[in-house]
Amino acid sequence: MSSYPQPPLLSASTRTESTFEEIPIINLEGAHAGSTARRKLADEIRDACINVGFFYVKNHGIPQEVISNAVAAAKRFFALPQSAKDALDIHKSANFKGYTALLGENTNPKNRGDLHEGFDIGWEDFSGETRLDDGAMTGENVWSDDLPGFREAVLAYYHAAVKLGKSLFPLFALALDLPEHFFDDKTTKPAAIMRLLYYPPQTGEVDDRVEGIGAHTDYECFTILWQDDVPALQVLNNDGKWIDAVPIPGTLVVNLGDQFARWTNDVFKSTVHRAVNRSGVERYSMPLFFGSDYDVKLEALPSCVSEDCPPKYEVVTAGEYVKSRLEATYAHSKSEH
Ligand SMILES: O=C(O)CCC(=O)C(=O)O
Numbered sequence: 611m612s613s614y615p616q617p618p619l620l621s622a623s624t625r626t627e628s629t630f631e632e633i634p635i636i637n638l639e640g641a642h643a644g645s646t647a648r649r650k651l652a653d654e655i656r657d658a659c660i661n662v663g664f665f666y667v668k669n670h671g672i673p674q675e676v677i678s679n680a681v682a683a684a685k686r687f688f689a690l691p692q693s694a695k696d697a698l699d700i701h702k703s704a705n706f707k708g709y710t711a712l713l714g715e716n717t718n719p720k721n722r723g724d725l726h727e728g729f730d731i732g733w734e735d736f737s738g739e740t741r742l743d744d745g746a747m748t749g750e751n752v753w754s755d756d757l758p759g760f761r762e763a764v765l766a767y768y769h770a771a772v773k774l775g776k777s778l779f780p781l782f783a784l785a786l787d788l789p790e791h792f793f794d795d796k797t798t799k800p801a802a803i804m805r806l807l808y809y810p811p812q813t814g815e816v817d818d819r820v821e822g823i824g825a826h827t828d829y830e831c832f833t834i835l836w837q838d839d840v841p842a843l844q845v846l847n848n849d850g851k852w853i854d855a856v857p858i859p860g861t862l863v864v865n866l867g868d869q870f871a872r873w874t875n876d877v878f879k880s881t882v883h884r885a886v887n888r889s890g891v892e893r894y895s896m897p898l899f900f901g902s903d904y905d906v907k908l909e910a911l912p913s914c915v916s917e918d919c920p921p922k923y924e925v926v927t928a929g930e931y932v933k934s935r936l937e938a939t940y941a942h943s944k945s946e947h
Pocket residue numbers: 805807823828835837842843883884885895896897
């Protein structure tokens with residue numbers, strides 16, 4: 611007898627090879643409504659996750675003021691003298707917290723380095739408490755003494771985005787025909803890494819090996835991305851064509867990462883994307899990568915495997931996976947520090 615449920619809920623009928631030309635916009639207004647509205651929303655999310663791996667959300671609940679304050683803080687940070695930023699270099703920290711210089715990261719190994727600067731933080735509450743039990747990813751945030759109010763503005767957005775992310779997990783569970791609270795015990799200590807990103811305008815000759823951020827997939831369950839009004843983000847469809855994720859005022863972009871692809875045995879897509887800023891002006895963005903607790907095993911859900919679609923990925927913990935991907939991304943600039 612087969613050890614797989616017959617018929618599997620999600621493996622054959624919902625896998626798709628079809629491509630997409632547009633990124634759907636999903637209205638989160640009904641996220642806290644009754645079960646009928648939530649089911650409808652989960653169905654929309656399911657379609658987007660299976661076919662695209664990306665969607666915009668509107669009515670996401672993060673106040674504009676919180677966003678504006680964090681963006682203003684990011685602009686102040688990146689305008690600091692290079693030496694002040696270098697003092698917070700990510701290579702000096704335990705587990706990828708702090709500043710990434712221009713070309714410090716190489717997201718696509720075929721490229722020469724990413725044309726962005728970054729600043730990364732992990733979970734920390736307003737009183738300064740960090741988590742000392744994040745296993746492979748334990749490490750404190752680093753902050754600049756030169757920027758009064760920076761930490762508060764960045765943390766305010768961080769916690770608002772984490773709250774939004776927590777409210778999305780039950781909808782993803784419903785989208786997978788799982789009990790709504792399936793992810794609760796796997797996301798008790800939000801493994802949420804947030805980045806402030808600054809992309810200088812790219813000028814001169816087009817060199818495909820120098821991009822704002824090279825083609826990659828994200829490592830966690832999903833990413834919540836705020837982007838300013840400068841177009842740069844592109845998403846790869848199944849035909850190998852780059853689809854522009856144009857900025858849409860009032861929205862955030864949500865995209866799936868590798869942890870969801872691993873859990874769902876690729877029923878949910880972790881879609882390749884990149885950012886290239888050829889607009890002539892500076893661009894800022896703020897992704898928050900929301901993963902499961904670092905000690906959780908990324909094991910294919912029974913409903914997503916079958917005789918025809920056996921598990922594709924080796925089982926690893928979320929912490930091991932995220933850390934190994936970050937190490938590869940930063941390896942090329944490590945020797946400089
Ligand atoms: O800045 C963007 O639009 C995308 C950033 C991104 O893909 C990432 O940081 O993983």
